[in-house]
Amino acid sequence: MITNEPNPLYVAAPERYSKMTYSACGRSGIRLPQLSLGLWQNFGANDSQSNARHMLNTAFDHGITHFDLANNYGPHYGAAESCFGSIYQQDFKHYRDELLISSKAGYDMWPGPYGVGGSRKYLISSCDQSLKRTGLDYFDIFYHHCMDPDTPLEETMQALDYIVRSGRALYVGISNYQPQQTQQAIEILRQLGTPLLIHQPRYNLFDRWIENGLTDVLKNEGVGSIVFSLLAQGVLTNKYLNGIPKNSRAALEHQVYLADKDLTPAKLSKVSALNTLAENRQQSLAQMAIAWTLHNEAVTSCLIGASRPTQIVDSVNALNNLHFTPQEITTINHILKE
Template sequence: MITHEPNPRYVAAPDRYQSMSYPRCGKSGLRLPQLSLGLWQNFGAVDSLANARNMIYRAFDLGINHFDLANNYGPNYGSAESTFGQVMAEGLSHYRDELIISSKAGYDMWPGPYGIGGSRKYLVASCDQSLKRCGVDYFDIFYSHCFDPETPLEETMQALDYIVRSGRALYVGISSYNPEQTREAAAILKSLGTPLLIHQPRYNMLDRWIEDGLTDALDDEGVGAIVFSPLSQGRLTNKYLGGIPKDSRAARGEQIYLSENDLDEATLSKINALNQIAETRGQSLAQMALAWVLNNKTVTSAIIGASRVAQIEDSVAALNNLDFSAAELKSIDQILA
């Protein structure tokens, strides 16, 4: 059994659960915070450990007790899990039973045919590696990170079932599966006796694909949704209201998954129109964008990213105003149409 001595320098805020809500995930008994912290960027080997530690501690102090990882988060691959494991060892492990820790496998991780995909060989080996890096005995949630068309879905789901039955995880999830794949995965897992807990799709004001069949599938199957990229890689923030800054990563072609083509004149016009609605609500555009995804009844939690503590605090402040009037929702739909 993996054990760590708690770091006496860190004591969690006693009021950490007073302002955060914890909706039930689908039809399960598990509750997740409305906001979860994703460690995709800014927690890798190339980043500041002190900053990562401060962000993780501050998030927990604010009631964010769910930390979302994957085997290939970094850079380098695996290093975000190693960073999280170090923070656990230094002080957070004392609160392990209050935490939801999740990881995933599916994308390329190591050379050769067994370092990618949805095979039982890869998923189980990757899960074991991730557990070691994170310094924990089990994951609360383990995901198939992406659908693998070259592996029978039955094999991928049987691997997730085995990961639960062997004590490596408590629950299982899938990420970025389409509606038909989701329904099939849920049926297979139900037959195995390990229900599908959660789906992790991309969802934001500028990318609403889950509304075309996926949310119906999740509602029918009693599966929760935790959405990533709620700010559309930063497009739904005030960063681009005046256009693309010349010194930005997008302008230099360095922004992952975001380029000048994603910030064309029509998109920038929508972003500015949305910002005007946010201002009338007394929110920043980013805060309204978070409130908007949480307004979808299927969504249990939204994964936020951060590069500094202030961004986490700003995101949590969005929870102070989650209600939308019918007129606001109509105006938003008209802008996005």
């Protein structure tokens, strides 16, 4: 981790709560900020800790009280949690009760059969490791990151229930579960006495799979949702309107998040049309994409990513115009169906 500056005491902006709207997470008593900060990228061992610190400070100064982690965020695995832990000790420990901090386990984390999946052994061991890396006494939310077809769902949900009952977390969540799997998880957890607080799925203008059953389950059962990949890994920005710029993520030979199918001429034509609509709304395309995501009443909060503090401020400014006219919604749907 690169460190290259002195460490003055951080004091949060007094007006931070006036800059953010908070929404009820399902039928729970938790209220989430409309925007939350995900630490999936740009908080790893190869990134600047100074920049990471500035981003976390900027987020909290703008009322973003929820920071989202996972055991394998990096690179390397665990690095984002370690980075956050260092900054937490320096800047946020005395704000702990104002923060909602989450982590997850499910994808591969360490070698061998016990370092991946949904078993009780893996989930509890991983949660303990994550608490050590972050320096926290507990997580506000601990998620199962992905469905494991090789582990009975009952075992996975029992492990999440135990994590709460043992004081390791206050609430539990699931991520990347399909509608039927989500319904089953809800019912099992309800019987155990630890209700499901939240689901974390992927959702954006180009990827609307949650509208095919999942949002109905969440609304009917009173479960909140926090969605990720709002900008489709940068496709829903103006970054690629004039081709793939040098040194962009899409141009890097080792990149794995964007494929050729994500940047076809047909898709970029749709991006251009969406960008024109955003300009008419006096928003950037990224801001409109965030606003559109929050337009879905089943969405409690949106997980934004950032590589610099100004991107966080730009995302917060998207909240200044969340209203869409019926004509704008019709236009968006027409563009996406072309």
